[in-house]
Amino acid sequence: AQSVTQLGSHVSVSEGALVLLRCNYSSSVPPYLFWYVQYPNQGLQLLLKYTTGATLVKGINGFEAEFKKSETSFHLTKPSAHMSDAAEYFCAVSDRVGGAQKLVFGQGTRLTINP
C-alpha cells in the first residue's frame, strides 16, 4: 500500500520568505501525487498534481512542486510567502486497490506566515 509522510506538522515563515513543505511517499508503482490546501472549516482545494511527464509542476497561487523519483519526494515550494498562504497543506498519493482509486494523505502541515 502507498503511504505519505509530511515532515513537520507546523512550519512558520516570514512574509516574503521562501515556503518549503516536505513530502515523501512510498509507492510500488509510478505514483500520481497531489498537494491540497485547506483553510479553516473548509474543504480541500487542489493546488497541483503530478501524473506523468514534466517533473516540475506549477500550481495555483504561485506554488510549485518537483517530483524526484530517486528521493521519493514531492516537496511544495513558493518563492515568496504571502499572508493569505496561511493554511493547512496536505500531500497525497493515489492508490489503486481492487480496481478502485483512492487518495492516501499525509498528516498535514500547518503553515503560519509571520508579518
Added chain:
Amino acid sequence: DGGITQSPKYLFRKEGQNVTLSCEQNLNHDAMYWYRQDPGQGLRLIYYSQIVNDFQKGDIAEGYSVSREKKESFPLTVTSAQKNPTAFYLCASRTGGTTDFGSGTRLTVV
C-alpha cells in the same frame, strides 16, 4: 455551478443517536468518498463507492454506514457504534485523475 454540497455544516449528536450526513454532487462523477479528519492525523478513508448500488469499506469503516442509490448522492450515517464520532467529515468525488471535495460537516457529540 458544479460542485459537491455537504449538509449540514455543523451537527450535534447526543450519545447513542444515529445521525446522517448528506453529500450531493452535480459533477456527474462516478466515484464518491467519505473521509474523516482529526487534528494531526490527516484524512482517513471511511467508505467509497465506484458506481451506484456498490460501495466498499475504507480504512476506518467501523461504526459507519453508507448507501449509493443515486449517482448524485452518497449519504453517511454515523451510528451509535462509533465510539468517538467527533470529527470533521469530508465528502469527495472523482473523475479521471482529479478528486474534488465538499466543504465538510463538523460533527460534535454533546
